[in-house]
Amino acid sequence: MTIIRRSGAVAALLLTTGLVQAAGDADRGATIVMQGDGQGGAPCLACHGTDGAGNDAAGFPRLAGLDAGYLAAQLRDYRDGRRNSPVMAPNAAHLSDQQIADVAAYYALQTTRLMPAEQPxxxxxxxxxxxxxxxxxxxxxxxxxxxxxxxxxxxxxxxxxxxxxxxxxxxxxxxxxxxxxxxxxxxxxxxxxxxxxxxxxxxxxxxxxxxxxxxxxx
CATH class of the missing domain: 1.10.760.10 (Cytochrome c-like domain)
Structure with a gap:
């Protein structure tokens, strides 16, 4: 019984500290990417594309293939004000942790054609x-x-x-x-x-x- 109580206490601590994250569903993430979150957030594809290619001229980053945990952490930071962006803040404002995990899972699975501009x-x-x-x-x-x-x-x-x-x-x-x-x-x-x-x-x-x-x- 002691082991059970300790396990429960550890689980509660992890949940309250945010160390346990929801598993992302890429299919659900695709819906948000293409249609928005239904609460005013724009579809992610408007800036980042369905394949996560982003847009260099506009300063929109490539998301394709990035680690899902990293993507989720950045979205939470935008939502919670730990990272500032006049573009991302309103679009992440109403996303739940599950929605964030879903979007992150979707973009982590994407690939995109690399066509970098020439540099000196x-x-x-x-x-x-x-x-x-x-x-x-x-x-x-x-x-x-x-x-x-x-x-x-x-x-x-x-x-x-x-x-x-x-x-x-x-x-x-x-x-x-x-x-x-x-x-x-x-x-x-x-x-x-x-x-x-x-x-x-x-x-x-x-x-x-x-x-x-x-x-x-x-």
């Missing part, structure tokens, strides 16, 4: 060095040290950066640098981005946009 060769060289080697003279660690080999992502905490649109990457690095985004674990990105120059932000964003990703077709 010297910019790509500088970006590759930052991604793979960092800039230790300025206490900037390599992107791969957290985001994994090839910046393919590590679980729900460190998202895949490879194949992401350069405009979105640049916007987010700038947001961390100026403190308008702060929903990263232990404020790791706040500390790193604060040390990046504008030229380094441009270089790393350009390089990462050229790399293949699990959510892309060749």
């Amino acid at each position: 060769a010297d910019l790509l060289v500088r970006g590759e060095k930052l991604v793979k080697q960092g800039d230790w003279d300025n206490y900037i660690v390599p992107c791969e040290s957290c985001h994994g080999t090839g910046a393919q992502g590590v679980g729900a905490t460190f998202p895949a950066l490879s194949g992401q649109h350069p405009t979105y990457l640049r916007q987010q690095l700038e947001a961390w640098k100026n403190g308008t985004r702060s929903n990263d674990p232990n404020q790791l990105m706040l500390a790193i981005a604060a040390r990046l120059s504008d030229e380094q932000i441009q270089a790393v964003s350009a390089y990462l946009s050229q790399q293949p990703t699990q959510g892309s077709k060749p």
